[in-house]
Amino acid sequence: MTNNFKTLGISSELENILRQNGITKSTPVQQEAIPKLLNGKDIIAQAQTGTGKTLGFMLPIMERIDENKPYIQALIITPTRELAIQVTNEAKKLNLFKDINILAAYGGQDVEKQLRKLKRGIHIVIGTPGRLLDHIRRKSIDLSKLKMLVLDEADEMLNMGFLKDIESIIRETPKTRQTMLFSATMPKGLRSLATRYMREPSQVQIQGEKITLDEIKQIVVETTDRKKQDALCQVIDEERPFMAIIFCRTKRRVKTLNNALKQRGYNSDEIHGDLNQAKREKAMRAFRNAETQFLVATDVAARGLDIEGITHIFNYDIPEDAESYIHRIGRTGRAGKTGMAVTFIAPKDRQGLETIERKIRMTLKRKKIETEKRKKDNNPKNKSYGRQNGFKPQNTREKKYNNKNKKRGKR
Template sequence: MPDFLQLGIRKEINHTLKSLGIVTPTSIQERAIPTILEGKDVIAQAQTGTGKTLAFVLPILERIDVNKSDVQALILTPTRELAQQISKEIKKMKENLEGVNVLAVYGGQDVEHQLKKLKGVQHIVVATPGRLLDHIRRETIDLSSIQMLVLDEADQMLHMGFLPEVEDIIYETLSIRQTMLFSATMPNEIRSLAKKYMVEPEIIEVTAKKITVEVIKQVVIETTDRRKQATLLHLIEEDRPFLGIIFCRTKIRVKKLQDALIANGYESDELHGDLAQSKREKAMKRFREAKIQFLVTTDVAARGLDIEGVTHVFNYDIPQDVESYVHRIGRTGRAGSDGVAFTLVAPKDLEFLRIIEKGINQRLERQVIKGISVPD
């Protein structure tokens, strides 16, 4: 199997990928990256969780000319969460590149702040259709310099009624652009959109396997935010993990939970972006050597974490996308050993649970703990 260098990705980006523990391309990346680098139009049918974001982000970064000050790539996406996620991914990947600028443009943000940012040099814009059209009408963004256009989650844009806006946006770009369409399904409207706006596109289909590792037992515990802490402590007491990683949404929640574990007599340490590198390394070393039983962490801090002997993963806060879920639970059940992944789900998390189950193509076992996770 080729590595990223063989696919045409330069060593600076490859270095970033390696530092994040990403060494082997997924099949969508292996097939899409060389085709996109050749400048061809692409229709890629791939589920979330197949690594599709990097399949278009990496070749876009390869082809940005930092000596030009205009917008060269536009990534259209149906939701602000996805826009934030993709721009975050681009920012991570450009860490070792000089002068590449990226801006996320979506509703709910301060328009004045966006206007100020758009006056500066932006090479890549990640946007939702509604807010982008708003800027087009205000004449605060010019798309005539776009060389690369990505329509991500095209079927979801159709489902949300964004197709007329998408066509209005495409109309603002030059016909000589390269167009990349990524969609989990291919309804007729998406096919006719492709036919209308794409030139001899290369069709790439990646069938979603059951993405999660078979040896991991996955359980959803139905609870409430208020009862999460007591529920976690109960699960720890009942299951007695040898080594457990506990994922929280924010640094503040990591700190709060870490204090609670210490107060309850558990050997535990925290891992997040605010810690000095020396402290992070010390925490990792103690966990690796099983001097502590638990590591409480954010997603960012746990990227590329590969530790033998992790018996349990606890999603104290549910991840908000499939990739994060698969990445998190994959910290256990390594090298053929069994693992358990508990996900604590409050009523407000049910939408994320639905997204995850759809993405991994399976329904997860649900449990309630009477008197603990829910009232008697």
């Protein structure tokens, strides 16, 4: 099958925008989904993370939106604020040859600001279930003329307990709408949802040789809870990642680990549910711009985030299940690039690891390390870790600081 976007039915204007963003070849999920969606069919698309699902539904939506009709024609529901922001950014990149009004609606934002935007005539709404229901109750969103509905990362929405919210939103839409369900896994509850609300959906299933991404090297480091922090730092020093996400199970452990890493001299930040929206967006923006090298996170950051430059994923705490493992490590090795995932386990985690290995049909390579007392000259606290490992922040405060000092020097 061809990997040219034009032969899939995408206009030359959109293809030129993709080319300007460095995208010249379509992925298998796009090749399967785009022609069906342009023909108005409902689809259930199952594909691993990092396979281009967002463009798979966004390109047909941009083609089919009528900018002369000032009402909501497409609704994209996402499980998290971060994913809503990311999908919105992707939509805005494509919105160069049409005058399409796009609204991101998620918690933590100023509701009044969203209400003012809605009065101008919005064509596409991208939002989380809670905030969308809030607008529906306020009667500030009218979905009665909706043409296209997308459930993005649908399995995660079910895992997060959004099933009733999603059904409430769907009931506000016309039965004639086109429904697109995109997901990495397909649990029973999701199939049941599709049966109730979709019309003879086409099935699109893209699978690698293994359930987890083939481009990701995966290893397990055996350690203890007491030595885990030293083990993590030792592996970081050995692997020298350019950028990495470090996953912890709880918000408290995220805070504790981030503080410890900062004390050791690592360029790190944190993201979790206790941060307000402004701080979360600031942390994500700094990481996306490569101003921060390590992002310590709960699973809130595991879904759908496509950030260029992530070379490593560290599971500081073992994921709760195989699905969480798949989505965590899928933040690296994206779009055909290679990546590495390191999972740290204590003796109590072995049973959980075996369960994950059975589900992903792989036996992960074990690595046992003996943490040594860190020598002074190799301690990141005594040497800039980023510069030592080739990490060069792209939009850093350091540049601004140096520029200010140069100006002061001239004075």
